[in-house]
Amino acid sequence: MIEVEGLVKWHGPIEVLRGVDLSVQKGEVAALIGPSGGGKSTFLRCLNGLEVFQGGCVTVGDLRLEANPRPADHAKAARLVRLRMGMVFQSFNLFAHQTVLANVIEAPVHVLGLCRDQAVERARALLDRVGMLGRLDAYPRQLSGGQQQRVAIARALAMEPQVMLFDEPTSALDPRMTAEVLSVMTDLAREGQTMVVVTHAMPFARKVAHVVHVFGEGRVIESGPPERIFDDPVQEATRTLLSEVAAA
Numbered sequence: 001m002i003e004v005e006g007l008v009k010w011h012g013p014i015e016v017l018r019g020v021d022l023s024v025q026k027g028e029v030a031a032l033i034g035p036s037g038g039g040k041s042t043f044l045r046c047l048n049g050l051e052v053f054q055g056g057c058v059t060v061g062d063l064r065l066e067a068n069p070r071p072a073d074h075a076k077a078a079r080l081v082r083l084r085m086g087m088v089f090q091s092f093n094l095f096a097h098q099t100v101l102a103n104v105i106e107a108p109v110h111v112l113g114l115c116r117d118q119a120v121e122r123a124r125a126l127l128d129r130v131g132m133l134g135r136l137d138a139y140p141r142q143l144s145g146g147q148q149q150r151v152a153i154a155r156a157l158a159m160e161p162q163v164m165l166f167d168e169p170t171s172a173l174d175p176r177m178t179a180e181v182l183s184v185m186t187d188l189a190r191e192g193q194t195m196v197v198v199t200h201a202m203p204f205a206r207k208v209a210h211v212v213h214v215f216g217e218g219r220v221i222e223s224g225p226p227e228r229i230f231d232d233p234v235q236e237a238t239r240t241l242l243s244e245v246a247a248a
C-alpha cells in the first residue's frame with residue numbers, strides 16, 4: 001500500500017533522512033520507534049506530503065510523491081495523497097472555535113462534498129466509537145487532552161482514509177488519558193485499519209504492531225515483528241534505545 005524508496009530529506013544543512021526504505025502493507029500496523037531526533041516525525045510528514053524531500057520517492061497505491069517536485073506538482077500530488085491518509089498529531093490540532101461535531105464534519109462537507117446530514121450521521125457514528133458522542137456541542141478548550149485526541153481521531157476517520165498516520169499521539173497526555181487513546185487505537189488496529197504510528201509507547205508497539213521499524217540517525221536501522229525487536233534486537237543501537245526506555 002505504501003512503498004518508500006531511498007527517501008532523503010534535508011532541513012537546511014542537516015540531512016535528517018539518509019535513504020529510508022520502508023513498506024507498509026494493507027491492514028498492517030507499523031510502529032516507528034527510535035531516539036529523539038532520529039527523523040521519525042519528519043518521515044511521517046514526508047509520507048503525506050506535508051514536507052517535500054530531496055531524494056527517493058513515496059508511492060501510495062497508484063499515487064507517487066517525487067523528490068524535488070515543482071511546487072504546483074507537489075501541491076496536486078500531496079492533496080491526492082492526503083485524501084487517502086488521515087493524520088493525528090501530538091498536539092491534537094482541533095479547530096479551537098468549532099464544536100466537536102463541527103470539527104468532525106468540516107472536511108467531509110467541504111472536501112468530500114458530503115451533504116450535511118450524511119456528514120453528521122458519519123460523525124455521530126465515529127464519535128460514538130471513540131466514546132465522545134456525549135460531547136457533540138463542546139469546544140476543544142472544554143475537553144481534556146485525551147478527549148481532544150479522541151475527537152481528532154474521529155475527525156481523521158471521517159474522511160475514510162486508507163491509512164492512518166499517528167505522530168506520537170499520546171506524548172502530551174497523562175497515563176490515564178494515554179490509556180484511553182491507546183485503547184481506541186487498539187480497536188482500530190483490530191478492525192484492520194492500516195496504521196503507521198510514531199510512538200514512545202513501547203507496550204503498545206509490542207502488543208498492537210505487526211512490524212516495528214527502528215529509526216536512528218535518519219535511517220531504519222532494524223525492522224521486524226515486535227517480539228524479535230523487543231526480545232532479540234540485532235543492532236546495538238536498538239538495545240541501547242530499549243534499555244534507555246526501560247530505565248526512564
Ligand SMILES: Nc1ncnc2c1ncn2[C@@H]1O[C@H](COP(=O)(O)OP(=O)(O)OP(=O)(O)O)[C@@H](O)[C@H]1O
Pocket residue numbers: 011012014016034035036037038039040041042043215
Ligand atoms: N522544520 C525543521 N527545520 C529544521 N530542522 C528540523 C525541522 N524539523 C525537524 N528538524 C530536525 O530534524 C531532526 C529530526 O527531527 P524529527 O522531529 O523528525 O525527529 P523524531 O525522531 O521525530 O524526534 P522526536 O521523537 O523527538 O519527535 C532533528 O534534528 C530536528 O531538529
